[in-house]
Amino acid sequence: MSELRTEEEQIELMKRWWADNGKSLIAGLVLAVAVVGGWKWWQADQQSKAEAASSAYEQLIDVMNKPEMTDEERATAKHLAVTLQAEHDGSLYADYAALFEAKILVDDQQYDAAAAVLRKLNTETESVLIKEISGVRQAQVLWQQGENQQALDLLSTLKTEAYTGNAEELKGDILTEMDDKDAARIAYEKAKAAFNASGVARPVIDMKLADLGA
Numbered sequence: 001m002s003e004l005r006t007e008e009e010q011i012e013l014m015k016r017w018w019a020d021n022g023k024s025l026i027a028g029l030v031l032a033v034a035v036v037g038g039w040k041w042w043q044a045d046q047q048s049k050a051e052a053a054s055s056a057y058e059q060l061i062d063v064m065n066k067p068e069m070t071d072e073e074r075a076t077a078k079h080l081a082v083t084l085q086a087e088h089d090g091s092l093y094a095d096y097a098a099l100f101e102a103k104i105l106v107d108d109q110q111y112d113a114a115a116a117v118l119r120k121l122n123t124e125t126e127s128v129l130i131k132e133i134s135g136v137r138q139a140q141v142l143w144q145q146g147e148n149q150q151a152l153d154l155l156s157t158l159k160t161e162a163y164t165g166n167a168e169e170l171k172g173d174i175l176t177e178m179d180d181k182d183a184a185r186i187a188y189e190k191a192k193a194a195f196n197a198s199g200v201a202r203p204v205i206d207m208k209l210a211d212l213g214a
Contacts, residue, residue, distance in 0.1 A: 132163040165194035
């Protein structure tokens with residue numbers, strides 16, 4: 001009898017425990033399932049977005065790589081670039097799309113709009129490389145607008161590594177136009193050294209140095 005009572009007591013204790021804790025246990029299990037399910041859904045959603053961004057970017061590249069774009073193709077490229085930035089903000093796809101949009105705007109001589117795109121990109125991107133590229137291209141736009149000193153001022157503030165050669169060559173081009181040959185020569189020499197250090201052949205710099213004369 002004592003064993004029976006013990007078993008009955010154990011069963012009764014289990015019933016009480018279940019009454020006290022069963023609902024919270026079920027809730028916990030449901031929450032765990034929901035968390036796991038939510039995580040899997042989030043992963044699937046992120047994968048889907050990444051694939052969509054990749055597909056749109058490939059389309060953009062295909063159009064931009066055409067030697068000569070028709071007006072319709074230019075409109076398509078701009079639409080793809082703008083859409084990528086809107087739908088995949090914060091991604092590298094969006095960053096590169098902004099660079100392409102700026103290029104299209106420059107080709108259309110919409111310099112103010114191009115500069116605005118590049119400034120926004122430079123401010124918001126988390127990529128050091130994109131900051132370098134967008135900074136140098138902002139300076140190029142300023143130069144094309146005839147704002148030589150502003151372009152030089154911007155270049156002097158840029159922290160470049162991968163694009164040091166490009167930045168210094170652009171300085172040389174601007175200074176040459178300003179007829180400051182000595183400063184231009186120094187900039188070209190820095191550009192040449194930077195390109196050589198990175199293993200990039202840039203023979204046009206030797207031509208630019210030669211054009212400066214002795």
